[in-house]
Amino acid sequence: MRLLLVEDDNHVAAALSAVLARHGFDVTHARSGEEALQALVPEVDGFGVVLLDLGLPDQDGYEVCGKIRKRTSTPVIMVTARSDVRSRIHGLNLGADDYVVKPYDTGELLARIHAVSRRTSHEDTSSGIETELRLGPVHIELPTRRVSVDGSVIQLTRKEFDLLALLAQRPGVVFRREQIISEVWRTSWEGTGRTLEVHVASLRAKLRMPALIETVRGVGYRLVAPAG
Numbered sequence: 603m604r605l606l607l608v609e610d611d612n613h614v615a616a617a618l619s620a621v622l623a624r625h626g627f628d629v630t631h632a633r634s635g636e637e638a639l640q641a642l643v644p645e646v647d648g649f650g651v652v653l654l655d656l657g658l659p660d661q662d663g664y665e666v667c668g669k670i671r672k673r674t675s676t677p678v679i680m681v682t683a684r685s686d687v688r689s690r691i692h693g694l695n696l697g698a699d700d701y702v703v704k705p706y707d708t709g710e711l712l713a714r715i716h717a718v719s720r721r722t723s724h725e726d727t728s729s730g731i732e733t734e735l736r737l738g739p740v741h742i743e744l745p746t747r748r749v750s751v752d753g754s755v756i757q758l759t760r761k762e763f764d765l766l767a768l769l770a771q772r773p774g775v776v777f778r779r780e781q782i783i784s785e786v787w788r789t790s791w792e793g794t795g796r797t798l799e800v801h802v803a804s805l806r807a808k809l810r811m812p813a814l815i816e817t818v819r820g821v822g823y824r825l826v827a828p829a830g
Contacts, residue, residue, distance in 0.1 A: 603650035603719060604628045606676075608638040608666070610659050621708055627715075635661035635669075642674050649676050650719050653711075654698075656682045664696055671697030677718040677760075681706070687800060694804045697759055700797060717787045735770045738828030740809065742770055749809075756808055761786055765801050769815060769825035778822040 605627045609615040619629045632638040635658045642649070652670060656663025663680070670678055680693045680701040690701050699718045702711055735742040739752045747763050749756045758766065764786045769777060783798060802823060806812045816826050
């Protein structure tokens with residue numbers, strides 16, 4: 603898999619590139635946001651994942667993420683020292699697929715890279731008969747991956763859509779955390795639990811329906827179908 607590493611620190615980039623290369627990745631190193639954007643030419647880039655450090659010298663990392671998402675659907679994993687939920691939600695809202703908080707374990711980073719690439723490789727696979735779901739004001743179109751609330755289109759990341767679609771196919775049914783992680787992230791890795799919490803929070807905020815996804819303490823989540 604080709605991987606675009608966006609990192610301004612040459613020493614960090616060299617060490618990380620060596621590790622990634624040992625695990626079979628073909629790494630391209632971009633030292634700035636501008637270099638990253640130039641590397642991501644539509645229909646030419648061929649990258650499987652973008653690993654984006656937010657501390658860039660020329661542009662704000664969040665801004666770069668937004669530009670990348672407008673240019674390509676390649677999965678983006680943010681690397682940041684900011685561990686607060688608000689910062690992570692902001693990154694997800696801009697189109698990031700996942701995040702890794704510094705300092706991180708190399709094994710964790712590799713697991714997240716493989717998880718987003720596996721999920722992306724399956725995203726166009728249609729597994730159900732229904733093509734759209736209606737839950738009160740919420741309308742979910744599965745083939746086009748389009749979500750609207752009261753007719754207004756809501757921009758969701760790939761994983762946010764997959765999470766919502768999974769819960770919406772069985773309203774009222776409690777999905778265990780392990781089941782959701784397996785279905786959406788296609789992994790059994792326990793470290794994905796915090797990512798799940800961030801995605802649930804992001805969905806609640808974007809849909810402006812905090813009661814739509816109910817937390818079942820100690821078990822998981824369920825979608826509560828709104829009236830009307």
